[in-house]
Every structure is written in C-alpha cells, then in structure tokens.
Amino acid sequence: MDRIFITPLANKIASLNSIDINKVKGTGPRGRITKIDIEKHIATSASAKEIHQTNKSEPALGMDHEVVEIPKIRRIIAEKLTVSKSSIPHFYLRRKAKVDQLIDIRSRANGAIGVKEKISINDFFIKACGCALTDYPDCNMIWQDQHMLKFKEVGIGVAISTESGLYTPTLKNIDKKSVSQISLEMKGLIEKAKNKQLRNSDFADCAHAISNLGMFAVENFDAIINPPNSSILAVGAIKEEVISENEVMSSCKKVSLTLSVDHRTIDGELGAKFLDRIVFYLQNPTVLLIR
Known part of the structure; x- marks a missing residue:
C-alpha cells in the first residue's frame, strides 16, 4: 500500500470525524492531505449522503418519540462547525x-x-x-x-x-x-x-x-x-x-x-x-x- 502523507492537524480532524483517509484526495505538496482537504471531504460527503432513518430505533428514555430526518443543510452545518470547534483555537x-x-x-x-x-x-x-x-x-x-x-x-x-x-x-x-x-x-x-x-x-x-x-x-x-x-x-x-x-x-x-x-x-x-x-x-x- 502506498504511504499516505497527511498533516498532523488534518489527521486529528479525520480521526475525530471517523474519516477514512484512504478516500481523501490530498492537494498539498506530494499529494499531502491538508485540513482543507478533510473539510471539503466532510462537506462533500454530507451533501452526497442519503440519510435513511427508520422508526425501529429503541425508545429514548422510555418516552414516545418520532425519528426526524436530518436535513442535508443541517448536517453540513453540524459537521462543518464541529470541525471548527475541534480545530480552531x-x-x-x-x-x-x-x-x-x-x-x-x-x-x-x-x-x-x-x-x-x-x-x-x-x-x-x-x-x-x-x-x-x-x-x-x-x-x-x-x-x-x-x-x-x-x-x-x-x-x-x-x-x-x-x-x-x-x-x-x-x-x-x-x-x-x-x-x-x-x-x-x-x-x-x-x-x-x-x-x-x-x-x-x-x-x-x-x-x-x-x-x-x-x-x-x-x-x-x-x-x-x-x-x-x-x-x-x-x-x-x-x-x-x-x-x-x-x-x-x-x-x-x-x-x-x-x-x-x-x-x-x-x-x-x-x-x-x-x-x-x-x-x-x-x-x-x-x-x-x-x-
């Protein structure tokens, strides 16, 4: 397997978001994966992802509930701002x-x-x-x-x-x-x-x-x-x-x-x-x- 070059910060963000870095295309020197590459991958994945929820999930705290599908824009916002809080001081x-x-x-x-x-x-x-x-x-x-x-x-x-x-x-x-x-x-x-x-x-x-x-x-x-x-x-x-x-x-x-x-x-x-x-x-x- 070819060695994957990735910056420490990009690797940390990928780990926090459970991202397979083998699926990320690096745009840095020698194909190195950067923070920007990870952020773009998160946004692209969120946009392309079809969210399939069912009503078979276990009741939360024993209370009646319904499963609400996460809107695409809400998922993009959530993932992007999660990256922001975890990587920006x-x-x-x-x-x-x-x-x-x-x-x-x-x-x-x-x-x-x-x-x-x-x-x-x-x-x-x-x-x-x-x-x-x-x-x-x-x-x-x-x-x-x-x-x-x-x-x-x-x-x-x-x-x-x-x-x-x-x-x-x-x-x-x-x-x-x-x-x-x-x-x-x-x-x-x-x-x-x-x-x-x-x-x-x-x-x-x-x-x-x-x-x-x-x-x-x-x-x-x-x-x-x-x-x-x-x-x-x-x-x-x-x-x-x-x-x-x-x-x-x-x-x-x-x-x-x-x-x-x-x-x-x-x-x-x-x-x-x-x-x-x-x-x-x-x-x-x-x-x-x-x-």
Missing part, C-alpha cells in the same frame, strides 16, 4: 457600543426614501466591519495549513436564517459600497436564500462574518467561526442603559458585541484593535456615510 472579545446617533441617522434616512429602499441596522454593522477590515488588513486573512491567505478585497459573510436552514453568503467589496448599496444587495440575498435560489457565486471565501440575533431580544452570544473565516461578530439586542458622565446621570442605547477570533491568525491585541475600530464606526455613523 477560538477566543472571545466583548464590547458595547452607543448607537443613539446611528439609530437617529437611520431613522432620518429611511424617512426620506421609499419603503423598498429602507436601511436596516444590520446594514450599518456590515459597513462598519468592512471599514474596520480596511483599517486593519492583517485581520483580512485566513489560516491554511502551509500558509495564510491575505485578501485584497473586503468581503463579509452574513448569516441568513431560513426555514430550510442557515446560509452565509458573502457581500463583496464592502469598502467600495455605500450603506444603501449594501442594503439593496442584502435584500436580494435574503430573498434568494428564502426561495432557495442562492448560487455558488453568492458564496466566496472571506475573513470575517456577522451573525445578528438582536431582533430576537438576545442580549449577547458567542458565535462559532465558520471556516475558513478568521473571525465572526455576534450582534446582540439594543438596550437602553443608564450611564454616568461627569457625575451626571443619563441614558443611552447600547448594543452588545462579541468578536469570536481564530488565534492562529489574529492575536489578542490585534483583535482588540479591530473590535475597537468597529465600535468607533458604530458610534460615529456619519463617517460610514462618506466612506
């Missing part, structure tokens, strides 16, 4: 941002445009992350076994939840688009996701993603990095908070942000600066309108 950074000005600017902008063109809060978050990536280009990289890839374009993956599953299409060239352009493009992607019309061209490797659960009153949460991303921003609900400035009590609206970071690509200091820059743009939204 996550760390988490948390901040809050004042968004009174942002809410006011959005309200005034939406009052001057048609219903179909209305801008969401999330559109501003996307633009803020894009500008921050431009300011810190070392955060616009992803890790691979033999090297890192530094993107020349600024792309943001945006989590879209539908009845059929979770999709993360990529908005490209964020740094070159206005908030209104981002808003129109997002509306199109959401519509395509709901109608199961997303194409391969709607997905592209990028370094950063956003997941927003604020509309469900979730105050904060830790998002799992979706490979090959290096970071993901988890956006919570906007809450009214009492603050004290110069011994004067007042209130303001704040949003909780949690940045999940791949420590292989981004260290603590760089991650903190990146998140601080995102907060800066959210607290100074007029800057977003001119970039």
Whole structure:
C-alpha cells in the first residue's frame, strides 16, 4: 500500500470525524492531505449522503418519540462547525457600543426614501466591519495549513436564517459600497436564500462574518467561526442603559458585541484593535456615510 502523507492537524480532524483517509484526495505538496482537504471531504460527503432513518430505533428514555430526518443543510452545518470547534483555537472579545446617533441617522434616512429602499441596522454593522477590515488588513486573512491567505478585497459573510436552514453568503467589496448599496444587495440575498435560489457565486471565501440575533431580544452570544473565516461578530439586542458622565446621570442605547477570533491568525491585541475600530464606526455613523 502506498504511504499516505497527511498533516498532523488534518489527521486529528479525520480521526475525530471517523474519516477514512484512504478516500481523501490530498492537494498539498506530494499529494499531502491538508485540513482543507478533510473539510471539503466532510462537506462533500454530507451533501452526497442519503440519510435513511427508520422508526425501529429503541425508545429514548422510555418516552414516545418520532425519528426526524436530518436535513442535508443541517448536517453540513453540524459537521462543518464541529470541525471548527475541534480545530480552531477560538477566543472571545466583548464590547458595547452607543448607537443613539446611528439609530437617529437611520431613522432620518429611511424617512426620506421609499419603503423598498429602507436601511436596516444590520446594514450599518456590515459597513462598519468592512471599514474596520480596511483599517486593519492583517485581520483580512485566513489560516491554511502551509500558509495564510491575505485578501485584497473586503468581503463579509452574513448569516441568513431560513426555514430550510442557515446560509452565509458573502457581500463583496464592502469598502467600495455605500450603506444603501449594501442594503439593496442584502435584500436580494435574503430573498434568494428564502426561495432557495442562492448560487455558488453568492458564496466566496472571506475573513470575517456577522451573525445578528438582536431582533430576537438576545442580549449577547458567542458565535462559532465558520471556516475558513478568521473571525465572526455576534450582534446582540439594543438596550437602553443608564450611564454616568461627569457625575451626571443619563441614558443611552447600547448594543452588545462579541468578536469570536481564530488565534492562529489574529492575536489578542490585534483583535482588540479591530473590535475597537468597529465600535468607533458604530458610534460615529456619519463617517460610514462618506466612506
């Protein structure tokens, strides 16, 4: 039997997921199997696999139950994120941002445009992350076994939840688009996701993603990095908070942000600066309108 060349990390992930490495084609030097090869094999296997469940399984804890078939997209998500948590060293950074000005600017902008063109809060978050990536280009990289890839374009993956599953299409060239352009493009992607019309061209490797659960009153949460991303921003609900400035009590609206970071690509200091820059743009939204 020919010797199989495989990186230690790829071998570990394969072992954790009970993968026969003899069935994986390596794309590294001398045909070496890399982490990317294993991840692609997992995704391909999940897509091609027909899941046959029967009602003959043993009752769970003696309770009545039914066997539910796992949707293909759910299995792909489960396998991909399991690989992420087992192979990516996550760390988490948390901040809050004042968004009174942002809410006011959005309200005034939406009052001057048609219903179909209305801008969401999330559109501003996307633009803020894009500008921050431009300011810190070392955060616009992803890790691979033999090297890192530094993107020349600024792309943001945006989590879209539908009845059929979770999709993360990529908005490209964020740094070159206005908030209104981002808003129109997002509306199109959401519509395509709901109608199961997303194409391969709607997905592209990028370094950063956003997941927003604020509309469900979730105050904060830790998002799992979706490979090959290096970071993901988890956006919570906007809450009214009492603050004290110069011994004067007042209130303001704040949003909780949690940045999940791949420590292989981004260290603590760089991650903190990146998140601080995102907060800066959210607290100074007029800057977003001119970039």
